Amino acid sequence: MTTPLWTPAVAGDVKLEHRLVMAPMTRSRATPDGVPTALTAAYYAQRASLGLLISEGTQPSADGQGYLLTPGMHTDEQVAGWRRVTDAVHAAGGRLFVQLMHVGRISHPDNTPHGRQPVAPSAVAPAGTMFTATGPRSMPVPRSLTVPEIEATQDDFRRAAAAAIDAGADGVEIHAANGYLIHQFLSDNANQRTDEYGGSAQRRIRFAVEVAQAVAAEIGAARTGIRIAPGNPFNDIIESNPRDVYGPLLSALAPLDLAYLHLVHPGDEDLARTLRAAWPGTLIVNRGGADLQTRVADIEAGLADLVSVGAMALANPDLPERLRAGATLNTPDRATFYGGDHRGYTDYPRMQEAS
Known part of the structure; x- marks a missing residue:
């Protein structure tokens, strides 16, 4: 397949062999x-042929956890666990950024190690339920963070970023998207x-910018990415x-010279182009649900420097090899996306195994 997808690129200081990101x-x-x-470790190492791996959301503190059995980056045991992951990825020739995700109000006390009330910009409960060990539960009204607690949370991100680098990660991605804490500060309804x-x-x-500044000052801007999901x-x-909101946000972030901006495509092509024009550095575009040709077209049109894929990478540990060969792709098993054992995690067959 002759396509710009397979040309080299960079994300900060990290040189990438091609432009397909997990x-x-x-x-x-x-x-x-x-x-x-x-x-x-086996799961990520299997997918090391992707140009860059971005990890699952990883809580920077106990307050940052929302879901059951998600990894953290705030204890010695967690850092040691991540070291096993990064060692395995590097041994397989891959590069890994750890995504730091504080969920804010998208949580339930039953899912956290300390059982505390969730925290958020304001005391506004989100609609919906949270899955817990005893089944779905309504998410409670969160506690509004004080200004000193906001500053302490920024420090949690900074310390977690330093811990990720100590664990061998090539960088970190700050999760400022998908309705979690930083996105809550950006929103109309969660931030009152x-x-x-x-x-x-x-x-x-301000919170998003200060978190990015803190992380970049701690580990270097070239090892710091950030993900946004406008609208x-x-x-x-x-x-x-x-x-x-996002015009001023990108204007404030651009001078930091971060490794990349990871844009969840807003569905508004004009807005996407406006944000592309406002971002001088590397832009990863995640156009969820789109076929590969549409994603490649984003690179050809100059909208994206890199494109990220989710379910395709989940179900195909050798995705770049399959795409280059024009091989059939495995079908993702949605029943095994969250929780469980190796099934639907490390047992998807590689191309030669399938044949």
Whole structure:
């Protein structure tokens, strides 16, 4: 397949052999203490031929956990678990950024190690339920973070980023998308603050910018990426005018010279092009559900420098090899996406095994 997809690229200081990236995907297979396992290491190492692997969301603190069996990056045991993962990925020739995800209000006390009330920009409960060990539960009203707690949370991100580098990661991705804590600060409905972190667009972007500044200062901007999802309503987020928020956000982030911006395509082509024009560095575009040709067209049109894929990479550990050979792709088993054992995790056949 002759396509710009297979040409070299960079993400900060990391040189990539091609432009196909594995998107972050929650798999809920860590230990109850948030430690990645040997199976986790095998899962990521199997997919090392992707240009860049971005890990599942990893909580930077106990308050950051929302889902059962997600990994953390705030204890010695968790860092040691991630070291096993990064060693396996590097031995297989891959590169891995760890995504740091604080879920904010998308949580339930039953799913956290300390059983505390979730935290958020404001005391506004999200619609929907959270799966717990005893079944689906309504998510409670979160506690509004004080300004000193906001500063402490920024420090949690900074420390987790340093721990990820200590664990051998090539960089980190700050999760500012999909309705989690940073996205909650950006939104109209989850952020009802009237202080320096709420109200105007400039105040609502402040938390995101300060987290990025803290992480970049700690580990280097060239090892720091950030993911955004303008206008994405996932997890009960309302953004009435994303342009008013994300224009200033990118203007504030651009001078940091981050490794990349990871854009969840907003479905609005004009907005996507506007954000592309506003971002001077490497842009990863995640156009969920699109076929490969559409994603390649984003590179050809100059919208994307890199493209990320989720389910395709989940179900095909040798995805680049299959695409180059024009081989049939495995079908993802959605019943095994979250939780469980090796089934639907490390047992998808490689091309030669399938044949």
